[in-house]
Amino acid sequence: MKGQEWYQADEIAAEYDDKRFSRGGRLIDRREKQAVLEALAPLEDKTVLEIACGTGRFTTMLADQGADVVGLDISAAMLQQGRQKAHEAGVDETLEFIRGDAARLPFPDDHFDAVLAMRFFHLADDPQAFLGEMRRVSRERIVFDTFNRYSTRSIYNWALPMGSRLYSKREVEALAETHDLSIVDSQHDFVLPYGLYRITPNALASPLRRIGDVFDALPGVNRLASVSFWTTRID
Template sequence: MKGQEWYQADDIAEEYEEKRFSRGGRLIDRREKQAVLDAIGPVEDSKVLEIACGTGRFTVMLAERGADIVGLDISGAMLQQGRQKAQAAGVDDHLEFMRGDAGRLPFPDDHFDAVLAMRFFHLADTPASYLSEMRRVAKDVVFFDTFNRFSTRSIYNWALPMGSRLYSRWEVGRLLDEVGLDLVSDDHDFVLPYGFYRQIPNRTASTFRKIDTALGGLPLGGRLASVSYWTCHV
């Protein structure tokens, strides 16, 4: 997987959220969390799996809403950050963080009501194999995001330390057909790329976000979006 050594480094795990979700990055955090909640609906008493859970942003959020959730990641350092976050939120007694390979999920078929992956598929060298595993262990919903090929994301893609895979909508559709998932809804956002928001203060970012949202709402605005959210049913 692209950037695997970089991603697992202790210093990256310690600084991951501060670098990405402070300043204007707070807007990104809120938008992504809302996308997850919109996709999987009420989660109380639902069994949920998050693969590539990282520092547990979504895992902890869903646990706070009553989900019976497992967060799986390949990075021990990231998982440790997640455990600390869960403890601080008071939900560490009813969620589980597990180190493992998303390409070989250690769960039986149809084990979870919903399976999600955020900020993952841009790193995947074999996306179909990961998506197939997500489908295998899900009973109902599979949700994930992608970064888009024909967008501003491509402008700075080369500068990322681990590289990044970009997808066209046609490629995502082909992947879903290949693994047997039915697309329920797709949502496309952020004409301005994530990296831009991270570099500016939150107040300034809010102004640009309004412009961004207006551009995205134009007839062809969605085609310029740098991020897509895909909600599928098994």
């Protein structure tokens, strides 16, 4: 995985949410959570594994919606942030955090109803192997996102601390087909790049988003979307 040392640093974990999901970044957080809930609902009594759960943004939300959740991450510092978040939300009993490697998941085959991976595949050096492990432990569904090859992200990708692996629609379809996964839904969003929202004050973020929505609605523009959310079903 790219940037493992950077990602696991204590100071990165402590500042992670504030740097990415404050100011206009809160809008990104809401949109990602909406996509996850739509992909996994209904959640009551479902067992869900989140790969690279980080600070527990999604795991805490899923547990609050009635799922029995395991969050796995390689960073002890990120997991500590997640445990604190789960405690504050009162979902400790239905949410477990485990430190582990997504390439060697410590679970038996078909162990979870669904597996989730957000903000993960852009760092994966071997996406085939990682998706294979996710496929192995999931009974029904795998949900993930990708950053897109033809998006504005490609312009500033070189300047990011870890860079990003960018995907075309055809590459994702081939990746899913290799593991006998059917793509049952896909959503393509944020023609305007994430970085622009993060530096935008709250008062201007919503108007900026409305401008982005105008572009998103134009025919063929979803090819330029920064991110795609993929919902797959095991065949």
